[in-house]
Amino acid sequence: MKNLYSNTKKTLKLIYDLEKKNLIVILLLSLLVSVVPLLTTYLSQELLNSIVAHQVLNRVMVLLIAFVSFTVGSEIVGQISAIFEQKLQVNLVYKLNKIIMNACGDMKLKDFENSETYNQIERINGQIAFKPSQSLDMTINLMKTMITLIGSIIFLSMWSWKMALLLTLVPLTSIYYYIQIGKREFNIQYQRMEDERESWYLNYILTHDFSFKEVKFYDLKEYIINKFSRIKENFIKQDMDLLYQKSKLSILFEVGVQIIGAIVLFVAITAAYSGTILVGNVVSIIKVTSMIQSSSKGVMTSIYALYNNNLYMEKLFEFIEEFVQIENEEVLITDNAEITDIHDIELKKVSYHYPETQSLALKKVDLTLHAGERVAIVGPNGSGKSTLIKVLTKLYENSEGEILVDGVPLREIGETKYKQQLSVLFQDFVKYELPLQENIGFGDIQNISDTEIMKTCMRELNIDFLDEEDLNQQLGIWFENGRQLSGGQWQKVALARSFFKKASVYILDEPSSALDPISEKEVFDSFYEKTKGKIGIFISHRILAAQNADKIIVMDKGEIVDIGTHAHLMKNCRLYQEMERAESYEEYFAA
Numbered sequence: 265m266k267n268l269y270s271n272t273k274k275t276l277k278l279i280y281d282l283e284k285k286n287l288i289v290i291l292l293l294s295l296l297v298s299v300v301p302l303l304t305t306y307l308s309q310e311l312l313n314s315i316v317a318h319q320v321l322n323r324v325m326v327l328l329i330a331f332v333s334f335t336v337g338s339e340i341v342g343q344i345s346a347i348f349e350q351k352l353q354v355n356l357v358y359k360l361n362k363i364i365m366n367a368c369g370d371m372k373l374k375d376f377e378n379s380e381t382y383n384q385i386e387r388i389n390g391q392i393a394f395k396p397s398q399s400l401d402m403t404i405n406l407m408k409t410m411i412t413l414i415g416s417i418i419f420l421s422m423w424s425w426k427m428a429l430l431l432t433l434v435p436l437t438s439i440y441y442y443i444q445i446g447k448r449e450f451n452i453q454y455q456r457m458e459d460e461r462e463s464w465y466l467n468y469i470l471t472h473d474f475s476f477k478e479v480k481f482y483d484l485k486e487y488i489i490n491k492f493s494r495i496k497e498n499f500i501k502q503d504m505d506l507l508y509q510k511s512k513l514s515i516l517f518e519v520g521v522q523i524i525g526a527i528v529l530f531v532a533i534t535a536a537y538s539g540t541i542l543v544g545n546v547v548s549i550i551k552v553t554s555m556i557q558s559s560s561k562g563v564m565t566s567i568y569a570l571y572n573n574n575l576y577m578e579k580l581f582e583f584i585e586e587f588v589q590i591e592n593e594e595v596l597i598t599d600n601a602e603i604t605d606i607h608d609i610e611l612k613k614v615s616y617h618y619p620e621t622q623s624l625a626l627k628k629v630d631l632t633l634h635a636g637e638r639v640a641i642v643g644p645n646g647s648g649k650s651t652l653i654k655v656l657t658k659l660y661e662n663s664e665g666e667i668l669v670d671g672v673p674l675r676e677i678g679e680t681k682y683k684q685q686l687s688v689l690f691q692d693f694v695k696y697e698l699p700l701q702e703n704i705g706f707g708d709i710q711n712i713s714d715t716e717i718m719k720t721c722m723r724e725l726n727i728d729f730l731d732e733e734d735l736n737q738q739l740g741i742w743f744e745n746g747r748q749l750s751g752g753q754w755q756k757v758a759l760a761r762s763f764f765k766k767a768s769v770y771i772l773d774e775p776s777s778a779l780d781p782i783s784e785k786e787v788f789d790s791f792y793e794k795t796k797g798k799i800g801i802f803i804s805h806r807i808l809a810a811q812n813a814d815k816i817i818v819m820d821k822g823e824i825v826d827i828g829t830h831a832h833l834m835k836n837c838r839l840y841q842e843m844e845r846a847e848s849y850e851e852y853f854a855a
């Protein structure tokens with residue numbers, strides 16, 4: 265109950281912060297509407313008693329007009345309130361969505377490599393469209409039904425406090441059981457999130473283009489549907505179980521309430537027969553009894569739903585609080601150091617291990633990079649090349665050792681300012697299902713309208729398969745008039761994105777993995793041109809591509825095994841020699 269109160273307070277505070285005006289109007293209108301049933305009951309009682317007692321017509325007419333005015337007025341206020349509620353809900357969902365998107369955008373890469381983060385986001389995103397506004401609805405409903413319930417009990421107590429007390433017996437004892445079911449329902453939903461995501465993923469595989477060819481070719485349809493069904497059938501079983509429990513409780517509640525209601529009515533009718541009360545009073549007792557029955561049920565369901573919703577809201581608050589912390593951190597760090605250009609980056613004994621893994625992905629890496637140097641990183645799969653790039657680009661911040669940027673520790677440099685100096689092509693670059701201008705312009709969002717630089721980049725990379733005069737051209741196949749590109753063409757567009765930015769450091773992770781040899785040569789020529797006087801780093805599996813670099817870093821099992829020119833490594837580094845040999849098929853098969 266304490267949680268219920270504090271979470272409801274927090275929910276109202278959140279809604280108040282986001283939608284102050286609408287919330288106040290709704291609360292006031294709801295308050296107004298909630299006293300109307302009692303007023304009309306009182307008026308109808310007086311009306312009936314006046315008619316039976318043959319009182320003057322004027323009084324009867326005044327009572328009738330008041331009765332009709334309140335009934336019509338309450339209808340109108342109810343409709344106006346519904347408009348504000350709708351308005352609040354739409355705005356609330358929109359604003360909360362923006363908060364969640366902001367939070368996700370501010371997260372760290374390590375958060376996104378953790379399945380619990382996905383669960384957390386999924387839990388929040390999946391229900392954000394209705395849970396917060398449902399919480400508000402339930403709070404208002406609770407407030408309204410409580411007012412009606414308390415008012416009705418007071419009204420009935422004026423006739424008999426014992427009967428009023430009797431009518432509250434069942435609702436009071438049911439509260440506990442309703443809360444227990446609410447708790448159980450939330451726990452089930454909470455725990456099934458991982459499976460929920462898996463079933464979503466299985467559905468995604470079967471219904472999207474990226475996987476269609478394999479699903480068809482390997483005949484995976486049945487297998488995937490069966491796996492999906494196993495998860496969903498378990499959910500259905502759990503849901504039915506809960507429904508059964510809820511229905512059982514509802515039936516017990518309903519029977520108890522009706523039996524007690526019948527006892528109260530029996531006592532009222534007997535009192536009317538003996539002449540202790542008037543006919544009008546009997547009618548109002550019948551009405552108030554039914555109001556107590558329905559409002560106590562309303563209180564039960566509101567508490568149950570509120571409890572269930574508040575557990576969701578708790579997760580939402582945790583998420584928002586985490587986001588606010590991240591924002592503050594960023595502000596603190598950014599103030600410490602200014603960088604306008606980067607000339608040297610020095611790594612001193614840098615180690616990194618992924619969360620929940622024991623082995624080090626990077627082991628005591630020592631490395632210095634200077635402006636004007638083009639550096640290639642080579643090494644077998646899993647040797648730590650991409651991890652090194654992610655540490656260098658500050659995507660992972662919790663590495664051991666020290667990274668100095670122009671002598672300033674990287675941890676003292678704000679993420680935003682540091683990233684302004686970098687341009688990166690990731691190994692798993694994104695194929696944005698968006699127009700060409702955004703596909704390239706995302707590399708430097710501040711200058712997305714600078715189409716001249718965009719066109720220059722396209723020419724440098726020989727992107728002649730797209731018309732540079734038609735930057736609005738939609739790419740991909742998800743949206744209308746989209747132009748699908750080949751794997752290599754997408755890679756060239758992603759390269760244009762990283763070339764679009766004017767940076768001090770250019771980093772390309774396997775920039776030519778999908779390119780033909782001619783395109784590969786063109787890309788490296790452009791890269792060398794682009795990085796004159798700057799720090800240029802690229803990862804490649806091809807020695808042929810790496811051999812012209814000023815410095816080649818050879819990595820294995822998270823360590824740097826050697827650094828040097830092609831000539832130096834060909835003489836001194838066994839792993840490099842092996843890689844070079846393997847690249848030439850004749851020699852490889854001869855070995």
Ligand SMILES: Nc1ncnc2c1ncn2[C@@H]1O[C@H](COP(=O)(O)OP(=O)(O)OP(=O)(O)O)[C@@H](O)[C@H]1O
Nearest residue numbers: 377618621625643644645646647648649650651652
């Ligand atoms: N997100 C992650 N969580 C846990 N371990 C990871 C993660 N990413 C990579 N690793 C592990 O870290 C090690 C280095 O991976 P990394 O991606 O840096 O290798 P790489 O040299 O770039 O490989 P490749 O040439 O195949 O791209 C590997 O053993 C890999 O399994």
